[in-house]
Amino acid sequence: MSQHFLDQFLFVALPYVCLFTFFLMTVYRYRVQSFSYSSLSSQFLENKNHFWTVVPFHYGILVITAGHLIAFLMPRSLLAWNSVPWRLYVLEIAALAFGILTLIGLVGVIVRRATSVKIRKVTTPTDWILFGMLLVQTVSGVSQALIYPWGSAWFATSLSPYLWSIVKLTPDVSYVVAMPWLVKLHIVLAFLTIGFFPFTRLVHVLVIPNPYLWRKPQVVRWYSRHTK
Amino acid sequence: MSALASIRCRRRSVVRTAGRYSPRQVGSLMKGSATSRGVRRACQRIIGLAGVGGCLALCMAAIPAFGQDTPDYFRQNCTSCHTIGGGRLTGPDLKDVTKRQTREWLAKYLLNPRAVIDSGDPYAKKLYEEARNVPMPTPPAINAERAQKLLDLIEAESLLEKSQFKGLQISTAPFTDEDRARGHEIYLGMRRLEKGGTACISCHSVSKSAALGGGRLGPDLTNVFERLKGRVALSAWLVAPGTETMQPIFRNHPLSPDEIQWLVAFFESTAAESPPDPSRNQVSFLLAGLAGAITGVFFLDSLWKNRFHSVRRSLVDANTARGKS
Secondary structure, eight states, X not given: OOHHHHHHIIIIIHHHHHHHHHHHHHHHHHHXXXXXXXXXXXXXXXXXXXXXXXXXXXXXXXXXXXXXXXXXXXXXXXXXXXXXXXXXXXXXXXXXXXXXXXXXXXXHHHHHHHHXXXXXXXOOHHHHHHHHHHHHHHHHXXXXXXXXXXXXXXXIIIIHHHHHHHXXXXXXXXXXXXXXXXXXXXXXXXXXXXXXXXGSGGGGGGOSSOXXXXXXXXXXXXXXXXXX | OHHHHHHHHHHHHXXXXXXXXXXXXXXXXXXXXXXXXXXXHHHHHHHHHHHHHHHHHHHHHHHHHTOSOHHHHHHHHTTTTOOXXXXXXXXXXXXXXXXHSOHHHHXXXXXXXXXXXXXXXXXXXXXXXXXXXXXXXXXXXXOHHHHHHHHHHHHHHHHSSSOTTSOOOOOOSOOOHHHHHHHHHHHHTSSOOTTOOOOGGGTOOOTTOOTTOOOSSSOOOTTHHHHTTHHHHHHHHHHSOOSTTHHHHHHSSOOOHHHHHHHHHHHHXXXXXXXXXXXXXXXXXXXXXXXXXXXHHHHHHHHTTTSOOOHHHHHHHHHHHHHHO
């Protein structure tokens, strides 16, 4: 397969397949399996390490995802913020800090699930695949921040127009074809995660109202498979 | 009465919903795995449809890449390094290039310049050295047909007395301190570009950067003035940046002649300096990020200090405290 067609496959066909799957399956699962829209908390099974893994991961990933969304939706505003070097550095250091926070939390989540027998029992193969994808995605994101700074600026100028071209159904891969393989991996994996989203516990992100961010901490009971 | 009716109605709805699933199914649903045959079948259908949609998108996207007019393609992808009859820039003047080398060789070179250089071809090596080891990038969406059309265009333009691709008239007036200062501001992003292009610091470093240096997605620009052979070639390059990464960005946001002059003046002023050592900035950046992350963990811990820890520990702590008092 020539490079041209590989690029077309990875950055045109694959995104549409993943987005298509995401929208249809999310609606379908909500209609057919409303009960399965849950984070399936394991806090009741293990509470000692829960806080040190889940909380850093969630606050890290939420801020990082919000940052990506802002760069996608308001690239000109982001570039205006970055037009003074110290502001660019503050933004990049904050983004790196939240990226590392996500990584610390995610590694903790995986270790906790792997080492606790009770939690391992309720962890499905889908969960392990998802953790693997998220881990590679987070490592590639943090590595990019260190190897190819300043991501907030070049995301707004190169990746935002590419993503908008996908949204407007006029895909233009010229913005991404010359990017380093690490950046390409991050983009492809992001679309794969979006496509995989409706088949995983990630769907809890979409449950509205979503009080996870501001409600008081609480112990949540996990329902057994053999409930009678 | 109406409140009672409402409660009854809600109860009926709950019973109806729960009645759809057996306890085993409910357990399975709570676990989040799609196990029922119907769901699996629907998934397969949807993924099949998504596949068809993706293939259609692939076909649609492949068409415009080959549909561009040849002179436009040349202007957009070749004029940053080549003229036809206007003299050498970073790359050679292409006037009568088909008389200097066979069309077959030129077409092969156009399709993948790096591969021909790496194969040890003596003519490709000579071109590479003449360009001060700046390799020609593979032209975007190039194919055999496009290469032949480009060679036809170059042959036709070579016959003209004055080709439309003869190149720019670059001012030779000496640069002033003001030019260099404005160029520095453009590099840092402090002076907005007229057409909305992005600041150089996003992707490039230079010796006169700010605290944590410039980006590293693109090459260091400290010696770019020397590397691209001076004022004329660098100016021509900035008119239509030729790399695959910069091209799409500046295609719709070109630099103005003044901005080009200021940037060239700035890069001329850095030409004699040594490129910065990126590892120092990298370590400082990593340490700052780590410090931020560790602070974040402690902040979250203090923010949630009243969280539930464990039943036994809180009982023991309470008893110990009581014993002490």
